[in-house]
Amino acid sequence: MYKILIIEDEAPARKKLKRYLKQACSSYEIVAELETVADAKSLLTQTHEVDLIFSDIELRDGTVFEVYKDLSINCPIIFATAYNEFLMNAFEANGIDYLLKPYSFERFSNAWDKFIRLKGNSSANYNELVGTIHHLLKDNQENSIAYKDQFAIKTRQEIYFLKVEDIVCFQADNGIIFAFDKMNKRHIMPQTVFKEIETFLDPKKFFRINRSESVQRKFIDKLERYNKNTVSIYLNSESKLLRTSQNNTGEFNAWLGI
Incomplete structure (x- = not known):
């Protein structure tokens, strides 16, 4: 046995x-x-x-x-x-x-x-x-390893393509995953599990800052200390503000090389 x-x-x-x-x-x-x-x-x-x-x-x-x-x-x-x-x-x-x-x-x-x-x-x-x-x-x-350069997004009327290079961040909310582009437009992703999306993303470009949010490196404008183990992340000309979890802050800083 x-x-x-x-x-x-x-x-x-x-x-x-x-x-x-x-x-x-x-x-x-x-x-x-x-x-x-x-x-x-x-x-x-x-x-x-x-x-x-x-x-x-x-x-x-x-x-x-x-x-x-x-x-x-x-x-x-x-x-x-x-x-x-x-x-x-x-x-x-x-x-x-x-x-x-x-x-x-x-x-x-x-x-x-x-x-x-x-x-x-x-x-x-x-x-x-x-x-x-x-x-x-x-x-x-x-x-x-092949990473996606775009995602196919389905709506009732059409299927359109969202370029990965334009995605500022992903956010999961109540079983739905949203992608926000550089125009701050929200897109509903076809994937329902956050980890499924991450298999398509280059880990050098995207980092999961907490259990429900991931950011793209090139859209990070600045960081501010929020508390002892958490940082605030300003994205896309500071139009979006997210925060790391306590468990992910250290790895996030290392990912950024700081």
Whole structure:
């Protein structure tokens, strides 16, 4: 019986993963379902009796790499995330596969089969395989990622195209995601999950400043300190004002190089 740990902060994603797991394997036990970096650190500090970890990357209180950086993880990890910019980090942290949301059962099954094959190998063979994947990804990562230069926006009367270069920011509100362009016009995006949009965006140009807002670098005019761990961001000739969350401020500053 395989002991499985799930680290995922979105309930629908956990439900889908467990459904696929039930289809792929008849003998397993889910040790725990965790939603935060803090909980993952706490559990993995206390126990090493895990055969496989299914892990998201962006959690409620930070990125899961904070866990794998601080702790020695001996079991393989299958990452399931909406972000494609963390490929290298994933394979440096015992990752054996990288499921990009939304993924199919076929894609999940391939990752599971890889785990089964590796389970019978020696640790040396396992480390060699991970190292090989790491180098292949490093050589081909830039060519394999294609970001959108425009989004197709559907209305009742028409379909029009919104250029990414004109998008100042994205904002999520009650299950609807809006894009605001440089004329401050609001567009309703076809995507309903914020992470889906981010897979199409160049992370060098866009940054999620909190759970529901993302900004484009070139439209940032100035920053002001709002409180100890939060900054105010003035965008698009100061026509729009947004604020970082406490958890994202440090990474946002690093992203800007300040």
